[in-house]
Amino acid sequence: xxxxxxxxxxxxxxxxxxxxxxxxxxxxxxxxxxxxxxxxxxxxxxxxxxxxxxxxxxxxxxxxxxxxxxxxxxxxxxxxxxxxxxxxxxxxxxxxxxxxxxxxxxxxxxxxxxxxxxxxxxxxxxxxxxxxxxxxxxxxxxxxxxxxxxxxxxxxxxxxxxxxxxxxxxxxxxxxxxxxxxxxxxxxxxxxxxxxxxxxxxxxxxxxxxxxxxxxxxxxxxxxxxxxxxxxxxx
Amino acid sequence: xxxxxxxxxxxxxxxxxxxxxxxxxxxxxxxxxxxxxxxxxxxxxxxxxxxxxxxxxxxxxxxxxxxxxxxxxxxxxxxxxxxxxxxxxxxxxxxxxxxxxxxxxxxxxxxxxxxxxxxxxxxxxxxxxxxxxxxxxxxxxxxxxxxxxxxxxxxxxxxxxxxxxxxxxxxxxxxxxxxxxxxxxxxxxxxxxxxxxxxxxxxxxxxxxxxxxxxxxxxxxxxxxxxxxxxxxxxxxxxxxxxxxxxxxxxx
Numbered sequence: 271x272x273x274x275x276x277x278x279x280x281x282x283x284x285x286x287x288x289x290x291x292x293x294x295x296x297x298x299x300x301x302x303x304x305x306x307x308x309x310x311x312x313x314x315x316x317x318x319x320x321x322x323x324x325x326x327x328x329x330x331x332x333x334x335x336x337x338x339x340x341x342x343x344x345x346x347x348x349x350x351x352x353x354x355x356x357x358x359x360x361x362x363x364x365x366x367x368x369x370x371x372x373x374x375x376x377x378x379x380x381x382x383x384x385x386x387x388x389x390x391x392x393x394x395x396x397x398x399x400x401x402x403x404x405x406x407x408x409x410x411x412x413x414x415x416x417x418x419x420x421x422x423x424x425x426x427x428x429x430x431x432x433x434x435x436x437x438x439x440x441x442x443x444x445x446x447x448x449x450x451x452x453x454x455x456x457x458x459x460x461x462x463x464x465x466x467x468x469x470x471x472x473x474x475x476x477x478x479x480x481x482x483x484x485x486x487x488x489x490x491x492x493x494x495x496x497x498x499x500x501x502x503x504x505x
Numbered sequence: 506x507x508x509x510x511x512x513x514x515x516x517x518x519x520x521x522x523x524x525x526x527x528x529x530x531x532x533x534x535x536x537x538x539x540x541x542x543x544x545x546x547x548x549x550x551x552x553x554x555x556x557x558x559x560x561x562x563x564x565x566x567x568x569x570x571x572x573x574x575x576x577x578x579x580x581x582x583x584x585x586x587x588x589x590x591x592x593x594x595x596x597x598x599x600x601x602x603x604x605x606x607x608x609x610x611x612x613x614x615x616x617x618x619x620x621x622x623x624x625x626x627x628x629x630x631x632x633x634x635x636x637x638x639x640x641x642x643x644x645x646x647x648x649x650x651x652x653x654x655x656x657x658x659x660x661x662x663x664x665x666x667x668x669x670x671x672x673x674x675x676x677x678x679x680x681x682x683x684x685x686x687x688x689x690x691x692x693x694x695x696x697x698x699x700x701x702x703x704x705x706x707x708x709x710x711x712x713x714x715x716x717x718x719x720x721x722x723x724x725x726x727x728x729x730x731x732x733x734x735x736x737x738x739x740x741x742x743x744x745x746x747x748x749x750x751x752x753x754x755x756x757x
Contacts, residue, residue, distance in 0.1 A: 402607065405576055406599075406601040407600075407623060408596055417609070421610040422610075
């Protein structure tokens, strides 16, 4: 077992020398996960907000299912996407298996429910406050959704962050539908899994440190933004 | 000067619309968990005066206001505005100011722009004009929620008046404000009244009722106890409850 110090030094060397392979893997990780977050937001935010402000029979059941979907196991999602995209599957003709697009699809399926469920909570709280005003002003539903999304935007940043954290850290789905192909679909987590299985624990640990650094940086940026918003009483 | 500005900021509603007054409540009942929170209220409120809804806490003042505005549905009975049941188009000609101002988490100006936007009006100059009417022009770009309590309520009032409502309903808008803020709010309400807006004002503050009221609707325990012109009400209240309330005794 190589020691942590050596792993730190290796991680630093890789980062400082801007190792080309590392940069490539890092950029693909970011591209896949950020795209998945963006699509997940497009799907999850309107859905979550609509759920947050509507009351209908069976709503409780929908919420239970939605909250349950937050815990989707990545490998299961990977498997389903694999089945759909493989040559024998209904979308095999798209030839998407083992491409970054397949990875984006899998991660989007993983995080859209998370974004919907968490944004439902955020917007529902805000709607409790705005509901009578909206009724008094006869605000149409689509406008109410837009207003809630806009006014809750800083709270929703944290929701997006939760989605990003889940996407960038998961390995099960991307390894099944992406295949961890060097220079094509290798991302941080699949690279770490590979190096670990090869016994290159030092390199694996170094990659892990870089991944954590990335996650911390993104978190710090978002939290900084949120703090500013809170001081302005917008959050 | 200020009055002229407010008047210019209030847009009169098109004249062809059928009148939305008088407002009539017929056999209005609101029952929650077996309790009659509003208990068979029959009431007619006509145009032209500041009508003050008064009574002790729990009398049903705020509930009655919400029932009239259609925010809650009565268990039985009807509310008619100008002889018609309330619908969206009628409610759009009214505006409600809450006891605790509900301000959007946006700038002061954006709060005004929001309601103007609901009617498809996008006019920053008009926003500033409306804010000037309540002396908040200098705060236009500030976050609305960082205003003081009195300023927040003035903003809520400006927002309510921005679309030139025919009826302005206020639910204890000055309940937790200092005297200077109360005076400012009452001034704005009075000017809206002089501009032709019908005012329905809920308060449990007798002094405030004396200052504002043209007629008084006195409620106790969900029932309408008395509805009379202000002058008569304050000098010779008919009902025992109103007499005791005005004398400062606890009404039970």
